[in-house]
Structure formats: structure tokens, C-alpha cells
Amino acid sequence: MSGYKETALNESFFRPGSSLCPGCMESIALNNIGRVSDNGVKTIFALGTSCAEVSSLAFPNVVAWGRGEATSPDVRKSFGIIHNVFESAPTVAEAARDVADVLTRAGALDFPVQVLSTSGDGGALAIGLRSLIHTTYRRTRALVTVLVNEVFANTGFQYSPAAMPFAETSTTPVGKAAPGNLNPPLDYLHLAIAAGADMVAQVSPAHGKLFLKTVERGLAAQGTAVLFVPSPCISGWKFDDGQTVSLALLGARAGVFPVFTWERGKGGQVKDCERDAAARPPIEEFLGAQRRFHHLVERDAASGTFRARPGREGEIEQLRGWVQRNVERLYALAELK
């Protein structure tokens, strides 16, 4: 495995020039995935319709993709990226994998190819769940990444099946008759394990070294590696500048999206998130940092901490319960081999 410092000096396939929101976790994630994949192996990348795609894969000025300032003369260092329709990135990646494999078996291709895909949670867990599950079920040798910002951000922050309970989105607005989203999020980690993935992980670049190591392990997996990247969305979650990484850390530690790594045959771990609620940061702290939960919490003038707004104590209790069940479930999943 590469060292952290060495990887930081690698050439990423995600380059400056995208129009992603300043502070977007997706750009941090793609930059880092790009660096890890600069390992001397030809890279093919399938990108689902998402913020990442519309903000970067422009024509004719594809400013944000490509390894290095100019194409390397070595095909092994070259980079191919493809965007097809919204939900299709895992399937498209699977096809690239299969073609590379069949060409290799024929002796027509004599260098290795690594295949990755990226979708948002809208593309992978809603309209694209079929693609994600079946590509995984067929044990496609690829790293499938899902950038989870809990909304369909690209089209204006609509509800996604990964949305937290009571989150305000443009299609689950808060009003007199509704407190935001009423659905718990889809248990996507469990689904990926059940579908047959070789590796499943939930980790963001806020846990820098672990993120890089996880991407590296994913690229080396013999089956499908599915990496969910909690991606605080500055525009959709509405938090202050400069808070992306700290919010990602807080969300993991508070139990909203704990760090989770799992490999088939070996089991897994929950990291940096205590099982005991008393040992975790209070959920109110996570909610208070984002205006999408503005209806639930307010800052206590005396203590400076966040507390439930009057009349919202019930929702906060429900969220606490949900978080605890979420943490317990991940600890239980870690026991699966």
C-alpha cells in the first residue's frame, strides 16, 4: 500500500477548473480518488449524471478531467471517462471491465485496466439502485463509488432515499403540516453487502488516510468494491464556508454516517464512532450546523450549544433513536463475514 505522502504527490485525474461549489466534498473525494488511481494502471471512469458530471465534463473544454497537463505518451497512464444516462454508471463500468477482460483473454490487450464508477446517491440509490445492485451481484471487478449528499443536488436539492429523517429538501419542505422528510434512509450498506460486494465501506476524505487506503483496497478487490462517501453539500445542507470537513467528521462521530469498512470473509469495523450514545457528540450539534434542520434546533443563548426548538422535542428524540439504531446496525453488520 502506498504512503499518504506519496499519494498526495500523485497526479489526480480530477483537475482544477470544475464549477462545483467551493467547499463541495465531491471535488475533494474525486481529487483523492484520482490520486490513488495514479498507480501506473490505465484508468477507465464511468460517471453518472450528478453535480460532478455537469460541473466538470463540459465540451469542448473538458477542464476537470485527465491525468496531467497533457496526454501521456504511455497508454498505461491514459484516462478514459464516460458519462451515460443518470442511473447507469455501474453498468457502463461493468461493460468496460468485461471488454477489457475479454480482450485480455484473447491476447489483444497486454496491459491492465482499472475500472471505476461514480454516481450520486440519487443516481445510485434511487433511479439507479437496479444498476448498483446487479453490477455488484455479478461481482464486477470495479470500484463503485457513491457520493452521498442525501439530495438530488444537481437538479436543485430534491429528496433522495439517503436523506436523513426530518431533513428539509425542496420536495420534502417543512411546513405546518410536515416536518421535512418522514422516511428513514435506505440501508445501502447492508444492501451492498447482501448484493455480494467484496468490499463495502462508508468513509469520507475527512478521514484522510483511511479514505486513501480504502480506495486503494477497492481498486485491488477481485470483485465489486462499493464505497459510499458521505458528502456534506454546502449548497444543499446550507452550512457555513469552510465547514465541509469538520461537518463530515462530526456526522461520522455523531453516528449519522459512521465510518464503516467491511471485506467479505473478514468482516468489518465501525471506526471513530462510539456505540454508547453518551460517548458520541450530541445529534443536536450536527443538526445545528446546517440550515436544512433549522426547523428542529436552535442555539441556546446561555450555553451556546444547540437544543431542540420548542415543540420539536419529539422529532429530536426520534432522531436520537434513529441514530442509535443506525450505529447498532453497523456494529452488527461488521460481524457479518
Added chain:
Amino acid sequence: MNQGPDRSAVLTPLTTLSGDRFDGALDLERVRDAHPHWKTEREILTADGNTAAAYATLQMWRCVIFPGFPITPSTKWIETVAARVAQEPGIRRVKLLEAEHAVADYLVGAAASCRDLIFPTATSSVGLDHMTETTRSLGASGLGNVMIIDVYRATANFPLCIEGDPSDTLAHRDDGFIQIVARGAQQIYDTVIQSPCLGMQPDILTPTMPGYYGIKDSHRSARLVLEPDRDIHEFQDAWIRPCPLPGLINGDTAFGNCVTSRHFQGFKLAQKRRFERVLEVLPRIGADFERRFGRPGLSYFENVGWPADGRVDLAVVGMGPDFGTFEAIRAEEEARAGLHLAGTAIRLLSPFPREALRRRLEGARAVLVVNQAHHGGRGHLTLDVIDALSDLPKPPRVVSAFAGLGGANVSEETWRAMIDAARPVIEGREVPAWQLFHEGVRL
């Protein structure tokens, strides 16, 4: 003053700014060498349409992955392919996806990965509809190495119908695929062999959709001449050269970019121009096929009973196997009806060969167009024929008929009824905008 981007770059986006191609990165001769030659001599057998289409794809060395999802009446294509591949130790494989949409997405990834291999599948009706989100992208993608065989089936679930009318393919006229109609097992086999030669031309680069009627052709057996694999390879290799554009594996490139409206317009204009090139190239491929194999190759349409001077009382325009019934009774009907009768069966559906059809029909006093799919107006084919004739100073009158909807049999009686219904127009009288026929009767 801002001049904007170079106009040529806007208008030819597939050939500019596509990235870099690494010559020699792939040794496709190895793939050719790995092909398990199946027929070493010409063979004559009996087969249905689905089997014929399957055999054609199995015999192409460039077909190494066969993605599919079953749907009536196309299912036997993937079953036949799977049965054959199961007998071969080798590199080829069948890829069973979970839905037709997945098949279409898979075709995108595969075709983009290696632009010199051919990736075929077969589907029908709502299966094709389920692919639509992606087929509309494929139509403009430049991936001429995708071939979706459409086994025509009525597109309707209220009520459900599994039988063959061409409403599915007609609903997909504007997906951007080159659509070619075939009838009879031999023509189906021949069309599948020739289609990629057309789609993969460097100045066309458009996916193809050869098609045939479900049940009436997919499940009906007829005499089929299978050519030796090496002869098919020689024919295709003469037309299919290495793609000049990079693929994902042999290139440093991007597919499926997000474009602003001006560039999108450039893409669409380029797509339309590439599409129009089909009209010039298709007859050449067909002529070469006929030279090599001694059977008619691709053509815009087939003609029956046309005199040398092109003058007839009534020209019949249709498509598919039911046209064969008209063919069989044409001479007898001429005598019965006292009319000079000729027929034209459409083969190239998209792009529609309007100018050639105009030249074909201009000597007719009237034209009877037989539509076999639901349409909100006078019929898909009718509108195309009327458009084709519109440039004539005195175009023949068009009589529009609907028959065979939902795969209904277009019997000899039905043909007689339609011919009789066209007579008033020849005599200078009016007829309704369209007429519906079923089981020998005008409804």
C-alpha cells in the same frame, strides 16, 4: 468582437477534440484469430427469423460479448446465441443483464471501450421502450458498433399484445438509429451481417437497428443459406476499418460530455449529416453483398411488378412479410381489378429514402400505403410517402390504409379490399383520409 468557437469545430464535434488514440494499443487480430469458426462451407437449412439473426451475429468475429434480456418474441435470439456459446470453449460470452435498460447501458460502455468490436442485442416492444433513455443517447453517440435487433411487436399493454406489428420500431424513428426492415429468414440473416458495415463507416458512426416482424417472421421457418464464417469476415473486413476515433481502452478521451446549447446544436447538426450519409453508402454495401453472395443486398426498398417506364395505375407501398401476400396475388389482382399494379416494400426506414421513393412513385396515378401500426393521423408510412411525393408538380393521390394492427393477418381478402378501396381515387373521386381494414373487410 467575440467570434465564438471555430465553426468547423462546432459542426464536427466527433472528429475534433475527441482526445488521443493510441495506435497499436489493441491487437485485434488476436480477437479475429480467436473466433471459433462454425461454418466452413456454405450450408442450407431451415430456420426461423430469430435463429437467422442469431446465427448472423454468432458468425461475426467482432461479436465477442452478447448482452441480452429476454422479451417475447425476440427471446430466441439470446437463447440461440447462449446455446451456441455454451458449446465453445473460448473468449466469447453471453451477458445476461437485469433489464433492457441495463442492456442498453451496457452496450454504451462496451462499444465505447472498444470501437472496433460489434456489440449486438435483440429486443422488442416495451423492451425497446425501456431502453429509450439510452437509445436516444446512443443515436447521437458516434457508436456505430452498436446493433439493436428489433423484433417488431405491438407496443401496447392495454391490452397486452405479443404479436408483430411495427409500432415499436416506428415509435423509435427519432432515436437516431439506422432502421432497416427485413422480411424472411434469409433477408434477416443478410441484413444483420450488413448493418454494422453501414453503421461503422467513419463518416456515419451511427448505431443500427435491423428489424423484422415478430411471430410472422421471428417464429416462421424458411430456407436459410448460411455462409462460411470466413466469407462473412472478408465481406465485413472490406467495409469495417479501424475506427479513427479513440475508445476508452485505446484512448485518452471523454464520452458523453455536458454541452451548452450552441455546442449541442453543433452535435445535432453533425448527427443529422452523418445520418444522411447512409443514403449514399447503403446501396454500395448492398451491391457489394450481392456481388459476393449472389443475393440482393441492402436497398432502400424492394420493387414488384414495375414496368420499365414506371407507369402504373396503382402503386402499393408497404413493408414486412404481409407484403409477400400482395406479391403473390399481384398478377391475379391486375386481371381482376383491371388495373396496372405494382408494389414497393420499404426496407430503409430511417433515414427515409424520400427522393428515391419519389422517383419510384412519380409514374403512378395513385398510391396505396398500407400502415400496420397505430398512428394518431394517416399513418407513419403515409406521411413519409406524402412527403416524398410533395416535390412533384402533380403528385399522385395517396390512399391510406391501416391493416394488420396488432399483428393481425393481412389476408388476400384484405388486400383485395384495400385495392378496391383505392379505385375511387384513380377514378377521380374522394376517399377518407384513412381507412381501416381487418379480415377482408373495410371497417
